[in-house]
Amino acid sequence: MGRIKDSFERAKNQESKTLITYYVAGDNNLNFSKKVFLKLLSYADIIEIGVPFSDPMAEGSVIQRSHERALSSDITFKKILSLVNKLRVHNQDKPIVLMGYMNNFLSQGESLFKKIKNAGVDGLIIVDLPYEESEFFYNKLKDIDLDLIRLISPTTPKKTIEKIVKFSSGFLYYVSFRGVTGAKLSNFKEVQDNVKYIKSKTKLPVVVGFGIKEGEIAQKMSKISDGVVIGSRLIDIVQQNNFRLNDSLKFLEKSLKKFRRDVRKK
Amino acid sequence: MTNKTNNYNYPDKNGRFGSFGGRYVSETLISALEELESLYKKIKNDKKFQEELTNDLQTFVGRPSPLYFAKRWTDKLNGAKVFLKREDLNHTGAHKINNTVGQVLLAKKMGKKRIIAETGAGQHGVATAAVCARHGIECIIFMGSEDIERQAQNVYRMKLMGAEVCPVSSGTSTLKDAMNEAMRDWVSYIDDTHYIIGSVAGPHPYPMIVRDFNSIVGTELKKQSKILFGKYPDKIVACVGGGSNAMGIFYPFIKDKEVDLIGVEAAGSGLSSGKHAAPLSDGSPGVLHGMKTYLMQNSDGQILGTHSVSAGLDYPGVGPEHSFLKDMGRVHYEAATDKEALKAFHDLSRVEGIMPALETSHALAWVSKNAKKLKKSDIVVVNLSGRGDKDMQSVAKADGINF
Numbered sequence: 001m002g003r004i005k006d007s008f009e010r011a012k013n014q015e016s017k018t019l020i021t022y023y024v025a026g027d028n029n030l031n032f033s034k035k036v037f038l039k040l041l042s043y044a045d046i047i048e049i050g051v052p053f054s055d056p057m058a059e060g061s062v063i064q065r066s067h068e069r070a071l072s073s074d075i076t077f078k079k080i081l082s083l084v085n086k087l088r089v090h091n092q093d094k095p096i097v098l099m100g101y102m103n104n105f106l107s108q109g110e111s112l113f114k115k116i117k118n119a120g121v122d123g124l125i126i127v128d129l130p131y132e133e134s135e136f137f138y139n140k141l142k143d144i145d146l147d148l149i150r151l152i153s154p155t156t157p158k159k160t161i162e163k164i165v166k167f168s169s170g171f172l173y174y175v176s177f178r179g180v181t182g183a184k185l186s187n188f189k190e191v192q193d194n195v196k197y198i199k200s201k202t203k204l205p206v207v208v209g210f211g212i213k214e215g216e217i218a219q220k221m222s223k224i225s226d227g228v229v230i231g232s233r234l235i236d237i238v239q240q241n242n243f244r245l246n247d248s249l250k251f252l253e254k255s256l257k258k259f260r261r262d263v264r265k266k
Numbered sequence: 267m268t269n270k271t272n273n274y275n276y277p278d279k280n281g282r283f284g285s286f287g288g289r290y291v292s293e294t295l296i297s298a299l300e301e302l303e304s305l306y307k308k309i310k311n312d313k314k315f316q317e318e319l320t321n322d323l324q325t326f327v328g329r330p331s332p333l334y335f336a337k338r339w340t341d342k343l344n345g346a347k348v349f350l351k352r353e354d355l356n357h358t359g360a361h362k363i364n365n366t367v368g369q370v371l372l373a374k375k376m377g378k379k380r381i382i383a384e385t386g387a388g389q390h391g392v393a394t395a396a397v398c399a400r401h402g403i404e405c406i407i408f409m410g411s412e413d414i415e416r417q418a419q420n421v422y423r424m425k426l427m428g429a430e431v432c433p434v435s436s437g438t439s440t441l442k443d444a445m446n447e448a449m450r451d452w453v454s455y456i457d458d459t460h461y462i463i464g465s466v467a468g469p470h471p472y473p474m475i476v477r478d479f480n481s482i483v484g485t486e487l488k489k490q491s492k493i494l495f496g497k498y499p500d501k502i503v504a505c506v507g508g509g510s511n512a513m514g515i516f517y518p519f520i521k522d523k524e525v526d527l528i529g530v531e532a533a534g535s536g537l538s539s540g541k542h543a544a545p546l547s548d549g550s551p552g553v554l555h556g557m558k559t560y561l562m563q564n565s566d567g568q569i570l571g572t573h574s575v576s577a578g579l580d581y582p583g584v585g586p587e588h589s590f591l592k593d594m595g596r597v598h599y600e601a602a603t604d605k606e607a608l609k610a611f612h613d614l615s616r617v618e619g620i621m622p623a624l625e626t627s628h629a630l631a632w633v634s635k636n637a638k639k640l641k642k643s644d645i646v647v648v649n650l651s652g653r654g655d656k657d658m659q660s661v662a663k664a665d666g667i668n669f
Contacts (some may be wrong), residue, residue: 024622054569055554057449058292064436077566102290102553107567128290128553132280143422153294153454178294181455 003095003122004170007045008205008226013154017263018171018227019043020207021256022099023234024050024066025083026075028243033070034083036238039093039249048125048229051080051100058127060182062232062239077108077167078190081119088120092202097149097170114138123147123170131163151175152198154190165202172198172206173229175194176221181210182232192224222263230259271596273522276587281470283590289469291556292452302460305376306616310478322367323482324532326400327357329364331483331567333647338617345637346644349499350620351487351653360623360652361480361511366462368396368479373460375635380404380459384448386413386441387505387578387625389652390464393625395429405429407449410440413577420656438571441581445555448534451519465508466585469556473513473585480514487647488518495645501526504649505628506599507543507579509588511651520596529588530632532574533601543572545584546592546599559586575604575660576624578652602631608664611654623652624660 001145011018021044023036040047052070084096098121105112105126123146138148147170152161191208193249198206208221209229221228241247276283289299309315323329334350353361373381379402386390391407398405407424411433414421421431437443452461463472465519491498504512506529519525534542534610545560552561554569562582574580591597610630622630629648662669
């Protein structure tokens with residue numbers, strides 16, 4: 001559990017909150033996404049690699065289309081792991097987390113854990129992982145020093161929060177509103193209260209994600225938490241540039257620099 | 267199998283049917299599912315609730331549905347005696363309404379102001395629109411854009427009853443994508459919305475609730491067959507897409523081992539063609555729509571596109587209890603092709619004057635193929651789950667006729 005823990009420490013030492021980015025492997029092809037991830041690795045503290053699924057139930061339209069494009073470029077789990085491997089050659093310090101849906105991870109069988117460890121993955125976020133199976137995944141990942149990052153939402157009862165944090169490691173991901181990725185933020189006060197409550201129940205860092213599109217929101221959210229996750233916004237940028245590589249990377253860099261400043265403690 | 271059948275009491279406290287079922291959804295939905303489960307457990311045996319439900323089933327749906335002897339078809343098949351459990355005579359034309367009249371009462375008890383549903387063939391959408399109109403509740407139906415085209419009349423019926431129909435064009439633009447979209451809507455409006463899932467699918471407690479509300483079909487059949495035959499049927503046959511009509515008629519008979527239960531999936535262009543919707547016959551276990559069950563998927567866990575002439579069976583998964591019943595061997599699952607189903611559709615229409623839904627026609631196709639192999643004294647009951655009025659366009663198209 002080295003890299004994730006270190007990344008939060010490092011951000012702290014630099015008087016900053018943690019900046020986490022999400023992008024989908026294989027959107028709109030493997031090589032394009034590799035270039036995007038390399039860019040993200042140079043500005044973000046942690047990168048989440050979206051594992052595309054044919055039925056991404058928790059995603060808004062931007063990320064849905066991204067999954068669809070990735071799948072039509074013939075992305076496979078094997079290719080994603082070799083992508084991580086290549087990214088690791090360029091960067092040995094920053095955590096890489098796979099985020100996806102249960103069925104894609106299940107399809108790998110028991111060898112999943114060994115494969116992701118060998119590729120250089122640091123943790124998993126499984127959107128539709130049920131409680132009863134979280135202990136199993138937590139222990140399996142713990143055995144190989146990887147983290148199981150769990151989501152907590154505004155509708156999670158307080159009692160359940162205590163259950164969730166028990167089988168979580170790395171950090172906790174607070175979903176900022178009732179909705180799918182990329183929708184608009186609703187209630188800041190609620191986020192503030194819930195993050196505070198979660199932090200009273202765990203020593204793990206708590207980050208906020210879903211709906212963080214603008215610097216202003218990133219700033220507000222990072223003040224009350226340990227970091228923010230930017231996802232749909234990045235895919236938006238690439239889409240707006242029609243997947244032209246140089247333009248996409250240029251505008252991503254601009255946006256990332258801005259988010260970087262926004263999460264700095266002031 | 268014997269022990270498991272005798273003590274059959276599923277789902278367990280985690281919402282599991284053996285290793286199947288469960289609750290694989292994003293965290294935001296968990297509390298709503300827990301609320302639904304605890305309310306349902308509390309009121310399912312409540313006398314007042316049961317009275318209200320029974321009254322609706324009798325006066326709004328038109329229950330009990332008759333058990334009909336298909337005499338001319340039996341003569342033609344020259345084998346076992348074939349009876350039809352006439353769910354096609356229900357209000358709105360299919361078994362789907364058994365579930366929606368129950369779930370709308372649950373929604374009201376929870377104080378929900380808005381109801382959403384997914385639909386494939388449109389029967390569940392129509393059945394939901396009807397109960398919402400009757401109770402004056404806002405109703406939004408998610409439907410794949412491909413299905414909207416195939417089932418234009420049902421779309422209009424829903425609109426006439428005041429429902430809003432939202433086209434879904436993500437993924438394959440069919441039932442599975444409509445279900446994804448309904449889940450996304452539900453996450454976004456969780457506080458005031460109830461999601462009426464139309465099949466014995468989805469996260470716990472849906473497979474249980476939808477089964478329970480539909481099991482009125484099997485419960486009635488038990489009484490009717492005791493009176494009519496002095497015994498239970500030898501075989502009960504039902505089509506299986508998500509599997510709600512089949513679960514409804516099978517469930518009360520699970521412990522009665524002398525009754526053979528046969529579920530018929532959609533073999534589309536044939537099981538070997540890969541173009542079908544038969545996860546139990548040619549799929550593998552995985553997770554979709556909040557449940558672990560047999561799915562049509564590739565080795566990476568991506569869900570495959572399906573094909574069936576009937577929109578209602580065009581689904582890559584199946585209710586988790588069916589997966590469980592398959593593995594324990596209590597229900598026997600087979601499949602019928604588009605061609606066989608269409609032939610059965612025509613046969614029943616001509617010989618009995620009953621036009622079955624294309625979904626139902628798959629169950630009839632199994633009977634066509636197998637009645638002759640059975641004893642003449644055997645009694646086969648087919649769950650005639652829906653009427654075929656909605657399928658005129660598809661049947662005409664298959665016959666090369668343009669309106």
